[in-house]
Amino acid sequence: MSSSSPQQRRGNTRQRIQDVALELFAEQGYEKTSLREIAERLDVTKAALYYHFKTKEDIIISVFDDLTRPIDDLIGWAEEQPRTLETKREVLRRYSEAMASGVSLYRFMQENQATVRELSIGETMKKRLFALVELLRSADAPLADQVRCISALFTLHAGMMFLQHVEGDPEETRKAALEVATDLIVQAHHRQP
């Protein structure tokens, strides 16, 4: 018991910046959160942040990279599977779980789309979303069924964000959203050859 005082000694500063930043970004929005505020919470100066990260954008990029690897893996896995209904169900299941274990980040992206769109992570996220839609939909299906696939994805988001504030048990709500989403892709899937 020699070192390590009020706010932990060292080495973990970078990690602590990421944690605090994500928390505040998700709570108050990206632009409304100032670097000063992040620095004050950690009891350092603004300039200290610039030792660990080149810019404000860099902070959120690093968080994004760390927390969305599961989605990347999921897409990689799914693209090597046969395009069966069961594969699609599994994609939704895993996507729902991935979101649940990174709520803050997904809430941030949901509520700061205008910001994210101009950031470099915007392009990345857009590509992944398209990849997911591509995995779920059948190109020759009627337009309504293609909408169903996208709607399924949005339902999972809605289930996490909007519903969480209204109903009781989040986990139960997540399951319900997953059920509805699955239902949608089942309908869309069955109408194809």
Add this chain to the structure above:
Amino acid sequence: MSSSSPQQRRGNTRQRIQDVALELFAEQGYEKTSLREIAERLDVTKAALYYHFKTKEDIIISVFDDLTRPIDDLIGWAEEQPRTLETKREVLRRYSEAMASGVSLYRFMQENQATVRELSIGETMKKRLFALVELLRSADAPLADQVRCISALFTLHAGMMFLQHVEGDPEETRKAALEVATDLIVQAHHRQP
């Protein structure tokens, strides 16, 4: 033909500020749009804007009030109707149309949720969304069916925003989204007594 030159003479300045502001807010996001930029587009100074509006927030509030009256009317109308399936369908139909005729505003609210949430219009919008959900759902229905009602609303949003960039004819896409949304509330409705 005496007055009215390069940029229209007068009296409509307030209106022109609203138009330009909404356009830029929807395009680049609320925070990324500076008052200087708005002023420059109109060929006046920043301070001139402050004659017409107390704050930046006041600008978007005024636009919001002007453009969301249809939703307010819709809710008022629906609350006096019998809670039948046909009423619910009509709510979705009109909501979809209302969004179509105010795309910029809805896109702004969709992509700047974090900002809107802290603004006074956030509370108003939240109340209206809840009112709409209340009109669509049946309190005693299973959780999954309640999710379906919310999902229906989100599907309309998705149909307007996300899909618009991907597919071809926006009007056709809107119709498809409306179809899927209607389908969802039909399912939810039939499972109640």
Add this chain to the structure above:
DNA sequence: GTCTATACCGTGATAGAC
């Protein structure tokens, strides 16, 4: 290698002159 002090320019906002 980790941080502080300090300064730069752009932002929303205000007061007061024309």
Add this chain to the structure above:
DNA sequence: GTCTATCACGGTATAGAC
């Protein structure tokens, strides 16, 4: 009704203390 001047705060940058 519109402008100039001025303000505090935002992200960013660098020099240098430990």
